[in-house]
Amino acid sequence: MIRFSGLLNRTEVAAKQKNVLAMAEEKTAKKKKSNATENEIFASCDFASLGLHPALCDELRERMGFEAPTLVQAQAIPVILSGRHVLVNAATGTGKTVTYLAPVIHQLQKYDTRIQRADGTFALVIVPTHELCMQVYENLQKLLHRFHWIVPGYIMGGEKRSKEKARLRKGISILVATPGRLLDHLKHTSSFVYKNMRWIIFDEADRILELGFGKEIEEILDILGSRPRMSESNDGEFVRQNLLLSATLNEKVNHLANISLDNPVMIGLDDTKMQPSSKQVASLDSAIETLENSGKASITSNTEYRLPAQLNQRYVKVPCGSRLVVLLSVLKNLFTGEASQKIVVFFSTCDAVDFHHALISQFHGLSKLQSDTETRELFVKCNILRLHGNMKHEDRVKTFNAFKTEKSALLLSTDVSARGLDFPKVRCIIQYDSPGEATEYVHRVGRTARLGEKGDSLLFLQPIEVDYLEELKRHGVILTEYPIVKLLDGFPSKHRGLRKFVSIEMHPWVLDLQKSLESFIFREAKVKKLAQNAFCSWVRAYSAHRGELKSIFVVKKLHLGHVAKSFALKEQPALVGRSVQKKHTEKRKRRDKVKEGLKKKIKMVSSYEEEV
Numbered sequence: 099m100i101r102f103s104g105l106l107n108r109t110e111v112a113a114k115q116k117n118v119l120a121m122a123e124e125k126t127a128k129k130k131k132s133n134a135t136e137n138e139i140f141a142s143c144d145f146a147s148l149g150l151h152p153a154l155c156d157e158l159r160e161r162m163g164f165e166a167p168t169l170v171q172a173q174a175i176p177v178i179l180s181g182r183h184v185l186v187n188a189a190t191g192t193g194k195t196v197t198y199l200a201p202v203i204h205q206l207q208k209y210d211t212r213i214q215r216a217d218g219t220f221a222l223v224i225v226p227t228h229e230l231c232m233q234v235y236e237n238l239q240k241l242l243h244r245f246h247w248i249v250p251g252y253i254m255g256g257e258k259r260s261k262e263k264a265r266l267r268k269g270i271s272i273l274v275a276t277p278g279r280l281l282d283h284l285k286h287t288s289s290f291v292y293k294n295m296r297w298i299i300f301d302e303a304d305r306i307l308e309l310g311f312g313k314e315i316e317e318i319l320d321i322l323g324s325r326p327r328m329s330e331s332n333d334g335e336f337v338r339q340n341l342l343l344s345a346t347l348n349e350k351v352n353h354l355a356n357i358s359l360d361n362p363v364m365i366g367l368d369d370t371k372m373q374p375s376s377k378q379v380a381s382l383d384s385a386i387e388t389l390e391n392s393g394k395a396s397i398t399s400n401t402e403y404r405l406p407a408q409l410n411q412r413y414v415k416v417p418c419g420s421r422l423v424v425l426l427s428v429l430k431n432l433f434t435g436e437a438s439q440k441i442v443v444f445f446s447t448c449d450a451v452d453f454h455h456a457l458i459s460q461f462h463g464l465s466k467l468q469s470d471t472e473t474r475e476l477f478v479k480c481n482i483l484r485l486h487g488n489m490k491h492e493d494r495v496k497t498f499n500a501f502k503t504e505k506s507a508l509l510l511s512t513d514v515s516a517r518g519l520d521f522p523k524v525r526c527i528i529q530y531d532s533p534g535e536a537t538e539y540v541h542r543v544g545r546t547a548r549l550g551e552k553g554d555s556l557l558f559l560q561p562i563e564v565d566y567l568e569e570l571k572r573h574g575v576i577l578t579e580y581p582i583v584k585l586l587d588g589f590p591s592k593h594r595g596l597r598k599f600v601s602i603e604m605h606p607w608v609l610d611l612q613k614s615l616e617s618f619i620f621r622e623a624k625v626k627k628l629a630q631n632a633f634c635s636w637v638r639a640y641s642a643h644r645g646e647l648k649s650i651f652v653v654k655k656l657h658l659g660h661v662a663k664s665f666a667l668k669e670q671p672a673l674v675g676r677s678v679q680k681k682h683t684e685k686r687k688r689r690d691k692v693k694e695g696l697k698k699k700i701k702m703v704s705s706y707e708e709e710v
């Protein structure tokens with residue numbers, strides 16, 4: 099076991115934190131009204147005052163361009179440096195990555211004897227997706243520039259195992275990994291050295307569990323030793339420090355927290371989220387005091403999520419059959435108003451992403467209402483990208499890098515982009531298909547308005563789904579309505595003046611564009627096929643809403659003909675009817691068998707496929 103002798107004791111850390119907070123308060127009081135948003139994001143102190151090594155502070159300033167720590171960094175870094183297990187809850191885009199990476203690097207570069215590759219892995223960062231894995235790795239590379247003996251690395255699904263094995267054999271000091279592939283290597287790669295593992299960090303902890311990795315995580319913790327006590331034994335030997343972070347720590351992480359954290363300090367969790375009487379951490383002293391007695395993380399389900407204050411959140415109420423037209427109109431309007439900008443649109447399924455990507459990349463618009471030049475141009479003029487979990491790993495990497503560096507682009511994605519990804523300068527987030535739980539809403543909109551920047555978000559809801567706004571309200575998220583009719587009125591229409599506006603479905607522009615889209619799909623067999631697939635998976639995804647959301651997103655209330663229109667299909671695909679029918683019959687046969695065998699003791703659960 100490698101020895102570390104540079105730990106600050108608890109009193110020193112508490113004193114440091116007090117100083118930092120006092121300095122922060124003093125400076126903030128002086129500046130007071132100068133820049134409200136900045137003060138909400140950055141602390142008025144520097145990285146060195148948090149106890150970080152000067153070379154690391156230089157790296158943060160020179161390579162990363164960070165002048166001052168964010169509030170969460172100022173609050174959490176000294177606590178993490180103290181060696182305590184920590185739970186961090188802070189809004190999206192507030193700098194949680196550096197919050198955990200900087201203290202780990204600080205400690206590793208301070209070892210009496212420089213660490214070697216042969217010592218294996220000291221720190222493990224577990225993340226839910228490939229993209230987040232790459233992003234954390236990139237941050238690490240920058241931060242470790244001056245500390246060349248500390249080697250960063252990553253392993254994740256989709257990459258070649260043999261290459262990863264070779265990298266592990268050489269030795270990775272700080273390893274970023276997705277849970278499935280990590281477990282695979284822990285079990286099957288004998289050259290993977292982890293006897294010196296000192297930190298396990300769960301970034302986006304709640305999402306890792308939501309994705310169903312709970313069992314893998316338990317196995318990983320079993321192999322690595324669940325939560326060896328942080329030891330401040332006589333010889334100063336350090337055993338293990340685990341950290342859990344997310345913008346939406348909720349009751350789902352309680353179990354993980356309780357099996358992985360030992361007497362944790364909680365940062366950014368307020369009264370509404372904790373039981374029984376813990377308080378928001380104002381200083382390390384109070385944090386430690388508060389939690390010392392209980393020693394257990396207990397977060398309630400009554401969670402209010404923090405969103406960036408400068409984020410402009412709106413919703414648009416659109417009848418199902420007009421959804422596609424409204425989406426295209428909103429996009430056209432945004433890219434016409436400002437050609438150079440980045441927008442992300444979230445869909446519920448991979449098929450929906452593929453269909454909309456094909457459509458927007460090829461659709462030229464309403465020929466009769468456009469000039470010759472316009473008809474030669476795409477209806478939505480922008481660089482369009484797609485990202486979802488069914489794409490090849492290399493294509494995912496390409497899109498991820500492209501959207502990061504592009505100045506102007508439209509990214510169509512599933513929730514694979516919702517967590518943790520830090521695409522610079524995203525102006526607007528459109529949630530075309532509503533997210534599941536409020537947590538996903540928070541993370542999706544969190545791709546914009548990062549670190550004090552401006553950002554807009556727009557949530558599409560059908561009139562039958564507006565109760566979702568109440569669900570969001572329960573978590574402290576409040577949206578205002580987007581004036582969609584005004585936007586639609588701004589487009590030309592051959593019917594303008596002939597018809598009186600009655601509703602969105604009957605709006606002349608909506609009627610014209612819908613017709614045009616349907617003709618396009620009718621002509622383009624490939625896109626039509628994508629539309630049919632997307633229709634099927636969309637309905638399946640709609641019926642898969644869980645828990646309380648099932649009473650808001652009720653599949654029986656959908657008019658499938660209108661759903662078909664939202665994929666520019668003139669009618670509900672016959673194919674769907676047959677396949678669903680077939681599934682239904684097969685299911686019924688199986689069910690009858692079971693029923694017979696168990697003499698009607700089993701209550702059958704009806705699924706959507708059985709209902710249609």
Ligand SMILES: Nc1ncnc2c1ncn2[C@@H]1O[C@H](COP(=O)(O)OP(=O)(O)OP(=O)(O)O)[C@@H](O)[C@H]1O
Nearest residue numbers: 164166167168190191192193194195345518520549
């Ligand atoms: N102290 C700082 N000064 C300036 N920029 C910073 C600072 N800390 C982090 N950043 C930048 O802020 C952005 C957001 O950071 P990061 O991705 O770590 O946020 P996050 O809190 O993890 O967000 P999410 O919850 O969405 O994962 C990044 O571009 C990062 O480089």
